[in-house]
Amino acid sequence: xxxxWPLWEVFIRGQHGLNxxxxxxxxxxxxxxxxxxxxxxxxxxxxxxxxxxxxxxQITASVPSEKGxxxxxxxxxxxxxxxxxxxxxxxxxx
Amino acid sequence: MYAQMVKSTGTMKTREEMDERExxxxxxxxxxxxxxxxxxxxxxxxxxxxxxIGQHAHSEIVGQLPEGNWITRAPTLERKAILLAKVQDxxxxxxxxxxxxxxxGVSRDEMTEKLHDGKMKxxxxxxxxxxxxxDIGAVGWLVDGAAIMNQVALQRTSYGPxxxxxxxxxxxxxxxxxxxxxxxxKMASGTPEQKRMAQDALDRLWYPSLMMFGPSDKDSVHSxxxxxxxxxVSTNDELRQKFVDQTVxxxxxLGLTVPDENLKWNEEKGGYDFSExxxxxxxxxxxxxxxxxxxxxxxxxxxxEDGAWYRDGLVxxxxxxxxxxxxxx
Ligand SMILES: [Fe+2]
Ligand SMILES: [Fe+2]
Ligand SMILES: [Fe+2]
Numbered sequence: 001x002x003x004x005w006p007l008w009e010v011f012i013r014g015q016h017g018l019n020x021x022x023x024x025x026x027x028x029x030x031x032x033x034x035x036x037x038x039x040x041x042x043x044x045x046x047x048x049x050x051x052x053x054x055x056x057x058q059i060t061a062s063v064p065s066e067k068g069x070x071x072x073x074x075x076x077x078x079x080x081x082x083x084x085x086x087x088x089x090x091x092x093x094x
Numbered sequence: 095m096y097a098q099m100v101k102s103t104g105t106m107k108t109r110e111e112m113d114e115r116e117x118x119x120x121x122x123x124x125x126x127x128x129x130x131x132x133x134x135x136x137x138x139x140x141x142x143x144x145x146x147i148g149q150h151a152h153s154e155i156v157g158q159l160p161e162g163n164w165i166t167r168a169p170t171l172e173r174k175a176i177l178l179a180k181v182q183d184x185x186x187x188x189x190x191x192x193x194x195x196x197x198x199g200v201s202r203d204e205m206t207e208k209l210h211d212g213k214m215k216x217x218x219x220x221x222x223x224x225x226x227x228x229d230i231g232a233v234g235w236l237v238d239g240a241a242i243m244n245q246v247a248l249q250r251t252s253y254g255p256x257x258x259x260x261x262x263x264x265x266x267x268x269x270x271x272x273x274x275x276x277x278x279x280k281m282a283s284g285t286p287e288q289k290r291m292a293q294d295a296l297d298r299l300w301y302p303s304l305m306m307f308g309p310s311d312k313d314s315v316h317s318x319x320x321x322x323x324x325x326x327v328s329t330n331d332e333l334r335q336k337f338v339d340q341t342v343x344x345x346x347x348l349g350l351t352v353p354d355e356n357l358k359w360n361e362e363k364g365g366y367d368f369s370e371x372x373x374x375x376x377x378x379x380x381x382x383x384x385x386x387x388x389x390x391x392x393x394x395x396x397x398x399e400d401g402a403w404y405r406d407g408l409v410x411x412x413x414x415x416x417x418x419x420x421x422x423x
Binding site for chain 1 (some may be wrong): 127130172175176179183239254257258268269271272273275276340343344347350
């Protein structure tokens, strides 16, 4: 009887200095194999310089149906954006 | 600036004095590569970064105090919401920076303790009081303006997590300076008394803002190694000059006078000549003797101590829930 390999989430750093970004997931028996598989699945065209893998069941996600109460409050706070303030061109970039 | 007098550890080595690993490390930096947490790095690089990023983080957090002072006294509800949003951003900046420092093997609590014990510093600027509403305008305009000047340059710093924190912070800073300048515009075009308050704020905060960039290059003993490692990417005097050149026209637009008799456009160098701040005052403030040092540190310690029951309570609750989950499985 074979046991199923757990799922891993894969993050790739595309270029030196950038953040790792989520690119997808894969199955693997352990972290080391997950990195190898990620290399083979997600960086075949030179997409990365570094890989992170995280067990999928270790990720806690926000609830999609609560999107409204979660994110709507920031919509009204337009003063958080620089464009809210009228700054005359004469004083230069700010 | 937010990190003003960061001691760099290790004497500067010539290429011949470096061992093979150190040479390879320096080559990567010279080639513009970012250093990441898992990479080998000289101990001095790591220690200097912890000091600089830690000091920068502390500055974001302590920097909330002079502005927090005015949240309940903002002149309108709109200004209050804006100031609250700005101070909230600064808390986030502290968090990004502490996290960046933690990738170097130091914990946030350790750094906090060192700050409270007087073993780590924060920017001298936050030891000056905010006496009137105009000061809140001047802080956004000048202090955040100076911070941006420094942080824009630091986006190119060699340590990946620090550089990425700077990119994020710079995106958020623009609104800080603009809301400050917009307060100044209101005050400077208001009643004669309001205009006087705006001028007074500029008078008091001009030189402390110039001090934010740290000592003059000729007296800046730790700069060379930090520049070679690209922990710093511009010299103190370069940034200070840029700041003056950018800010003087903005003061003129407001109809305010920069409190410096020697301020003069120098055609030849394409920048202003200006007076240096009083460096004795700078060293006194850093040594703990500024107008608000004792207040700031007391406020930080109180916040830390008064918040302990809450932090402990949340951990106890998390542990309880984990135990319940275990029992249920
Ligand atoms: Fe900030
Ligand atoms: Fe800011
Ligand atoms: Fe800052």
